[in-house]
Amino acid sequence: MRRQAWRVAALVWLCLAGARWHGTLAQARDAFTVREVAPGVFVHFGRMLALDVPGHDDIANIGFIVGSKCVAVIDTGGSSSVGRALRAAIARRTRVPVCYVVNTHVHVDHVLGNIAFKPDRPRFVGHVRLAAAMLRSRAFFLRQYAGDLDQPPSADQLIAPDTPVERELELDLGDRRLRLRAWPIAHTDCDLTVLDEQSGTLWTGDLLFRERLPALDGSASGWLSVIGELGQWNVRRTVPGHGALTGDLGAALSAERRYLLALIDGVRAELERGASMQQAIQRVATAEEPNWLLWDSTHPRNVARLYQQMEWQSDPTN
């Protein structure tokens, strides 16, 4: 009976703690902050959380760029409510209309807020492969992230691009031009970067992760070559998909490059010695662990994915 009483007490405590937690989150949402990192360039920095915990809809760096005639939104967050918070933040800063909503890739934390901008009737802009990628993810989003959509969740809340970028596209915001670049398969198969020439600000989407471990959903070797090319770019500041703003793009890319190289080399070595996927997960690139956040929720998936890709590549072993 005494044990029973403890259980009840624990339950009550957890209820209260849960309610407080919920309250804190609600406050965080009210205090949705954007930082003006350059004149007319506003960033809301996402939180370092896994994708399956409360607050997971606010983990990506999202924001907007203001021209004299148009605002371009760059990524919209992982829920309709984060999207609306971003829209409200824009309205507090400017009366210039939102003409463009740009998505840097298909992942849930970057696209689910699109629905919030539907009333603005913007052009939705993305990689030429983004629409297909969203179609592929539709069932997964509706099942796994239903709670992040407006209720009841429905497929028409998932807004795909109407303006595809095959390789490059310029958006004119009025006295301000954005240069969009669609990349070959890297982090995903639909990565897109946005460069604001006026301020020298590059938005990499998830081609650049800082602090948070990069998640591989495309091709590790493809990602490395994109990193190689981005590393040549001369920009004043970079807004990564996750993590802090940086003035040193090259250094930020080299940390990511180091991890991806360790991942590729590690998986190749494990395959060559006939190791199982579990053994690979335990051994590959473990020296990198201290350098990154959210290792446990991302690294095993990266290894599993790369292992499955590489085991069918042509190679000399057996």
Add this chain to the structure above:
Amino acid sequence: MRRRLIATVSNGKGAIIMLRRLLSPRLARSPRRPPVMRHPIRVATALLPLLLYGGPSPAIDEAQTPASGAWEYLRQQFYGTRAIGVLDESFMSLEVAANTPDPAATPLNVRFGAAAIGHIRQVRVIIDNNPSPVVSTFEFARGARVAEIGLRVRVDRFTSVRAIAETTDGTLEMRSSWVNASGGCSAPPSAAEGGQLGEIRFRAAGNARSLQVGIRHPNNSGFQIDPVSGEAIAPHFVSHIRLSTAGRTLIDGDTGISLSENPTLRIVSDQALPAPLTVDVIDSKDGHFSASWQGLAAGHAATARATGALGDP
């Protein structure tokens, strides 16, 4: 005492307790306390903050549901009322990550200890909450010295995963584990799609004691949707895998849609594996694929050929 067995069922009450124990592997391992109440409460309290938050929690609802129906039925069908031992990890163990790195290709190992090697007749893997719970049933040749058998499986939602082995003297052993995952059976083809249907690749470990057999095959579950057309992709899966050497069957398995895309079978022995080792695969459209592993390169060939680790009584 190599194993402790749950008491044989002799009356109705015993059957209920046993079933409950079987439903929940954690309970079965701590028989001192009354098993029925502990687990659901623990799950409920652990998940409460998430429930209060009201965010997306597809796996959580299912955690409340006992993962029972499928196993109750299958147990009856395959094993009747025979006792099933569940305790001694040194005899047999099941390795599967509680949080899968990939719901569509969750690696899973059944490992046998020294006392079990050479004394296993059959291993069956069951995923309670999958649309097709029976993943595979592998029969081992008499005396086959299998130390480990590894698969990659689809996990559709929060579930118990179990491996049940039958020994050559007719006793049963089960190990089970919880796996949290979502959507493994309906995930669209992705990680390493395409290739030549039926291509078979071998990866041996340096001492020839382990061999991973990879089969290039979509293993379409029938629950996948073509994202572009919106139509269901028809099931097309590997239904049978056989390993043999010198015309003698060593391992013979029935498989199904719960195996991942590009199914793999990993065999580990406590001795060098015999070579050449032939793999024969049959799929649900009566496709036949076959390949032989010729052993390790010249330097290691002697070791590979020296002993018939699998199958010699």
